[in-house]
Amino acid sequence: KQEVTQIPAALSVPEGENLVLNCSFTDSAIYNLQWFRQDPGKGLTSLLLIQSSQREQTSGRLNASLDKSSGRSTLYIAASQPGDSATYLCAEMDSSYKLIFGSGTRLLVRP
Amino acid sequence: DGGITQSPKYLFRKEGQNVTLSCEQNLNHDAMYWYRQDPGQGLRLIYYSQIVNDFQKGDIAEGYSVSREKKESFPLTVTSAQKNPTAFYLCASSRSRQANYGYTFGSGTRLTVV
Numbered sequence: 001k002q003e004v005t006q007i008p009a010a011l012s013v014p015e016g017e018n019l020v021l022n023c024s025f026t027d028s029a030i031y032n033l034q035w036f037r038q039d040p041g042k043g044l045t046s047l048l049l050i051q052s053s054q055r056e057q058t059s060g061r062l063n064a065s066l067d068k069s070s071g072r073s074t075l076y077i078a079a080s081q082p083g084d085s086a087t088y089l090c091a092e093m094d095s096s097y098k099l100i101f102g103s104g105t106r107l108l109v110r111p
Numbered sequence: 112d113g114g115i116t117q118s119p120k121y122l123f124r125k126e127g128q129n130v131t132l133s134c135e136q137n138l139n140h141d142a143m144y145w146y147r148q149d150p151g152q153g154l155r156l157i158y159y160s161q162i163v164n165d166f167q168k169g170d171i172a173e174g175y176s177v178s179r180e181k182k183e184s185f186p187l188t189v190t191s192a193q194k195n196p197t198a199f200y201l202c203a204s205s206r207s208r209q210a211n212y213g214y215t216f217g218s219g220t221r222l223t224v225v
Binding site for chain 1: 117142151153154156169201207209210212214215216217221
């Protein structure tokens, strides 16, 4: 059974710091890797999608990388702000086009 | 604006009752999905449908049922056979079988057993 793991489970940083969230997956044949943001009690907002043939994607202060050979993805957040506080979920799309999710990293950016 | 609408936002179920969660999308997506989220955990797939009149079980389908009679709608029924239904339920849609296209999620329904 394919698994997705996110480390750390929680992270607290001061405003302005650059940070990296980690995601590892066991499926060597993923179709894509997606990063989502979830605010408390809300649905998921898509942040970045990296196709299996790509190595990274960027959107504003966010940069996501994908290394299929090591089964790892990272989400880099530059110059963090209190508004970035949320839970960040990664998910890999398997060969049946289903998303398999990690448990998320809960981020708190302190003013 | 296109999107996914889930209703109700909050739902309370008595022991032994069946309840139905609504999910409607106007994105013209073929594929729709139901996920369950428990506190501090990721999302687990309940059921999914790649096309109208067809659906498949996900990882935790026991105690749940779905239908897909229209492209726009994918309701989820939580039956009395689901012994621990209290959770946050999320519906999503996407273009069917396209790896270069992401999922769009609804805002969720929080179900509580009373």
